[in-house]
Amino acid sequence: MDIQGIIIGILQLLASLSILVGLHELGHLLAAKYFGVKVEKFSIGFPPKIFGFKYGETEYCLSAIPLGGYVKIAGMIDESLDTEQMSKDPEPWEFRTKPAWQRLIIMLGGIIFNVILGVLIMIAIAFTYGEKYIPIEEVNKYGIEVNDLGRSIGLETGDKIININGEKPKAFKDLLDPSFILNDDSYYTIERNGEQKKIDITSEFLQKYSSSDLKDEEKRFITIREDKYSFAIGAVAPDRNAGKAGLKSKDKVVKVNETTITDFASFQKMLHQNAGKELSFVVERDGKTITLPVSVAADSTIGVGIAYDIDYVERPYTFVESLKVGTETAFGVIGVQAKAYKKMAKGDINASDSLSGPIGMVMIFGTEFEAYRFWRITGFLSMVLALMNLLPIPALDGGHVMFLLYEMITGRPPSDKFLEIAQKVGMVLILCLMIFIFGNDIWKLIKANL
Incomplete structure (x- = not known):
């Protein structure tokens, strides 16, 4: 990757993160203002501040560290840990004086906006680009081509795919669908020399497949036999x-x-x-x-x-069809991520191999701007950001949601002291995770150049 390509990749990542973070924080801001809660600051990026301006009661900022953003909501224990404000008598325009259900909506505002953005992007992609795929009948004309990763589970060049998990696939892309690969006990049924055989997706395969050491083309362990056409x-x-x-x-x-x-x-x-x-x-x-x-x-x-001379199926989507396809695609991202987290928890996927931070994401965006790829990745990241923020970890939106649900169920809120400690613990956990991801990225880069 040359210097110009790296710069293009970085700019794409920054543009994507700015869109995602800006809309996420806007979701919190609009929900808070709707319920009459004072928002003191809205920032894309973390301090130090590059520039800002004040409109009404809120200061709007662009800050130097482009790895997130925040809104400073009055009367709330958040990243600022403003205990001085919390020691004063509550004001009617503060977060803490509002009913629990309103506070819950404010906390879910960012997640809701990310989901809406992800769905809208996927709908727009479906409507703009339509559908193009290689039907499975075309793939099975000459059978599949496999690389070393495919051979590691027993697939061979020339195999014809009869079904995946007992169902006939519609298109070539179904054979490499992460949702299928990450399912528990997934398998291919193939035909080889006139006989059918079951090929299981093993945990050993998943470890290799999820490794970020593999290049994108190596992860495409099944291809069509282009040399036969x-x-x-x-x-x-x-x-x-x-x-x-x-x-x-x-x-x-x-x-x-x-x-x-x-x-x-x-x-x-x-x-x-x-x-x-x-x-x-x-x-x-x-x-x-x-x-x-x-x-x-x-x-x-x-x-x-x-x-x-490959026989593709190609057709546009109507707007109504795009609504369905785009929504299914967007929520399918959450399903795949949930399966991946489950596999990590079970040890089938190595977290250090599969997690990527900013350096890895720059490489995903690529060295040239391509509208389809940029918006598809941005839509994907928007849904992933929504899911991650929903995790019940203090300092994330999901942590606040967890404590609010506790209050709504029991009728009593956790103490301010407890929330302050939980916020600190959550911030330490997130900081450690960020250090791990950055270090992991750097280590992968070093290994790739040894």
Whole structure:
């Protein structure tokens, strides 16, 4: 990853976090103001403050540490630990004087806004991009291709997928769906040499699969057998041998040196066998046959991309369909995360291998801005942020919710002293987690460059 790529990745992460944190804290602010609670400060990022302005009773700030944000709500024990304010007589505009149900809504405001944002982003993606997938029948024409990770559970190249967890998959993407992989006792049923066989997803496999040491392409342990498909020329580099010889995008290679080309494997074989030589290409273009002399470089390349003749299913979603698909996709993220946490708790997934902090997230966003990827990751993170904030840990929204539910059930609130201690304990836990995640990121970076 070059310096420019790293900067682009960092800027994407900062933009995404600013959107997520800003809307999360806005949810708290609007809920508090609706119920007449004074909000003293609204900040994106943690101090020191870069700049800010005051509007009404609230100071709005942009702060230097872009790893979160906060709202300072009057009459509440929060990150500020403002015990001086809490020692005074309560005022009618303070958080602590409001009914428990109103305080609960204020605490849930950020989570609700993150859920709404995640759902809206996924709906917009569904409506904008529609659906495109490879049907399972197309995959099973030639069977699957597997890498070392796939072979570790017993899959083999050429296997045909009959079902997953007893149900026939609709599309290739279903074979790698994290929701399926993280299910308890998940398995593939495959056909090999005319016989069916069950392939279990093992805990050993999950440890490898969840490791952030694996590159994205290595985690795609099942692919389609592209080398078996017919193809056409894709993008052509004008300064490479193919471009100089006159090859164009969409040309279909029929023969190379009198050898008939039926699939990419036979084409690739000819290039490897004739590295450094000139070959005679017979191509079909606009219904006509053309012969072109093409020189093969020493590394067996000619400077073209490949467009495989794979039968995709592609269709747009109506707005109504997008509402359903986007909502299901968004809440599916929470389901996958919940399964992942469960697997971590059981020891099937190693937390240090699977957790990523800011450094890992920069790499996820990538070195180039791509609207689809940026918004999909942002929508994903919005749902994850909602789930994490709902965890019953003091100092998180979920901790406040837990204590408020206790008050609503028992009819008596925890003491201010208890809440103050719980807040301190929660802040220490979160700080330790942040140190662990940062250190884990740095250690992974060091290992990758050893």
